Structures are given as structure tokens and as C-alpha cells.
Amino acid sequence: MNIQISDIGHIIQLSIAPVFLLTGVATKLTVLMNRLARIIDRTRELKDRLRSGRDRADEEELEVLYQRWQLINYAITASTATGLLICLVIALLFLGDTTDLPVDRCIAVMFVIAMAALICSFMFLLREVFVSFRYMRMHEAVLIQEPR
Template identity: 35%
Template sequence: MQALPETLSIAQEIQLSVAPVFMLTAIAALLTLLFNRMSQTQDQIRVLGERPEGEATAAEPDKAASRLLAARLSGIRWAIRCNVTAAILICSVVVSIFISDYLVPDLSNLIAALFIAAMTLLAAGFLLLLRDVSRP
């Protein structure tokens, strides 16, 4: 017995959407790592700000450390933004794959553009993470 053409079409769409869904899983793991790094950095900032006056040896090193941690926190936040936006674009790719078969005949250019944008943002997020782990 042969499968209905609509069933074959849905099966093909699901096959096309599997790779982007795996990417979403990878992005989720990366976001977990970034949120952990952000939490650790925020804890370091909090500890630095809670030092009693007599405990600090000099105010200048504390200011320098605070600036470094603030810059680090900013970079981590940008990495999170890049990765969340990439995840949203990947979701848009999956939706576009299904829509292209039922509503609009050819969305291949849109799908390609969304995927390229998602990969670019994912690469930017990785570069920001690399920058963060390369700091002293």
C-alpha cells in the first residue's frame, strides 16, 4: 500500500526540519553555558562590591577589576543576545519549511537567508564566548 502524497510531503518536511532542530539543542546548551558564566561574573562583581573598606589594599585595583568584570558581563550578554536571536531565526526556518509547502510555493530564498543569518549570529556568539574565555 502506497502512502498518500500529503503524507510523503509532511514526512519530507519533517526530514528537512530535523537538522535545524538539532541546532536548537546545541544553542540551548550554549545558552546554559553562557548563563552560568554570566551568573559567575555577577557573583564576582557582587563580592568585589561588598568588600569592607579596611580589607581592600588599594581602590585602583578594585576599579580596574570592576571595569574588567563589567566588560566581561557586557560581552556575555551580547553573546546571549546573538544566540537567542539565532534560535529564533532557526525556529523561523522550520516554520518556513512547512509554510512553503502549503501556502507559498517557493520560500527557498527566505529559508536560505534566515539560515545564513542564524549561522552568522551563532558564529558571533561563539566569537564573543572565545573572547570571554581568552580574557585573564
């Protein structure tokens, strides 16, 4: 296992693209965490209001928030799995290049699984956005119909 400086440069070149992908996944996790924080804050506010008295509109909104919460949690889990898999891909790139182990298929499989997890994460995020918009449209329609 005699590693030359040029070999290290080659290994680093191989790992650059996954590192950029990892940066994107980390940014996406930040967005998801911010959405989750807003859902949690709104849930706390509604629970406080419901303690003082039952309101059907608040209860309905709370149900929608729980649904959104679950979808965001799924998206966070899938994004975290993506990040973990990309980190493993980078580690295997270094390991395979420095030890001449045949890890190319393992790297390919892990990368495909990482992309599937990333796709799932985006689908959960999109579903959460749709649930949010649907509730807002329904709520807006009710406000328009109410007499003043």
C-alpha cells in the same frame, strides 16, 4: 492544500537538522548564562568589599568583570537571535512545503544570517574567555612578584 501523510514525513525530515542546531544553540545559551551568573556573583562580592573600603585591585577586577559582562551579553543576544532565526527557518520549511509558496530564498537567507549570528556569538564568547585569561595571567604575575 491537501497534505498527505508522506508529505508530513518529508517536512519533518527537512526540519530535523535545524532542530538539532536549535538544541546546540540552547545548550550554548545555558553555558553563557552560567558564565554570566558567575560574573554577577563575583561583581556583587567585589561591590560589597568596596563598600567597606577602596582597594585598587578590587576596582581593577570590577572593571574587567564589567567588560566580561558586556561581552557575554553580546554573545547571549547573538545566540538568542540565532535561535529565533532557526525557529523561523523551521516554520518556513513547514509553510513552504504545505502551501507551495516560494520561500526557498527566504529560508536560505535566514539560515545564512543565523549562521552569522552564531559565529558572532562564538567570537564574543572567545573574546570574553581571552579577557578572563588575560586578567588571570596579570593577577598571577602580580602575586608571584609580591614579597611574602
